[in-house]
Amino acid sequence: MNGICTLGNDYVFDQLVALLNSIDVFLGKEIPVCIYPFDDQTQRIAEEIAKRPNVFIYDDQESINRWDKFMLEASPASMNRNKYRIYGGHRRFCAFDGPFDKFVYLDADTILMNSLSLVFDKLAENDCVVYDFQFKYPDKVYNVKSPKLFKVFAEERIKKEIFCSGFYASKKGLFPQEKQEQLLSYLRGGEKEILYPKGDQSVVNYMFMRSGIPVYNLVYNLPNDTITGCTVTSKHFEEREHILYDRGNRLTYLHYIGVPPNINQAVCAGENIDFPYRDLFLYYRYLNEPEQRPVFKNPPQSYRAPSPSLLVRALRKFKLIKQG
Incomplete structure (x- = not known):
């Protein structure tokens, strides 16, 4: 079964509703959507999705606990135990346990703009499909000052394989517990220092690259004249009928990165x-209740x-x- 995954709590409620509404528009109201809980503050979300029979909150506590334990040790921030506390962003990794055989993960601060049929089609041949330009900013994924970095990963891999954790497609079962333990053994052996010190984006990149799982980036594989950007930092997108276009090409998704x-x-x-x-955010946020738009x-x-x-x-x- 295919599905959509996201991550959230009540703090990102407005962003999450906008995302869910955009999924309804472009994928339909039948496609299953799994929300991985950032923490226990999900009461508003639960009330909202009671109206959405295709949307549910992930409740496999064993899986959640396993990934919590993994992140407590994997995160480079854990090296400073006096200041470190675990955050819930890594719970998106529960998607590798289920419930979907193939999934597309989108951050709550994204809005879907197009069908995902191409992305799911590419999963037939690849275990990870992405569509972004994160490779231009390797210093936000790895500690580029670490002398160990290019000993662990060839420089060419850094240039081509890193991706933004706000959007990626993958499959169930890629990281069972024995694989998690193997990755932790590498990190215990000193490789933790190559990770970017904040968040979980570095960790998921490391998981794929250290496991030798190729990352298929549409940016490198689509015709040059069809490639689009995906973030709100790009100011040249044109809007037509509540859809954004990049030089005539329709975006797959828009990531409101940098807007807290x-x-x-x-x-x-x-x-x-x-x-x-x-205005685009507000359109999708209040799609089903326009009278409440501020x-x-x-x-x-x-x-x-x-x-x-x-x-x-x-x-x-x-x-x-x-x-x-």
């Missing part, structure tokens, strides 16, 4: 904070420098911070 969830929360609470492709009364303010008081007011409206 509290900005989305504040905007949905009525604060006029501007960020790239905001109407802004104040002049717009850039998302890069909103005043603290503005955010505090907005988040209190949603009761996302305590009254003080």
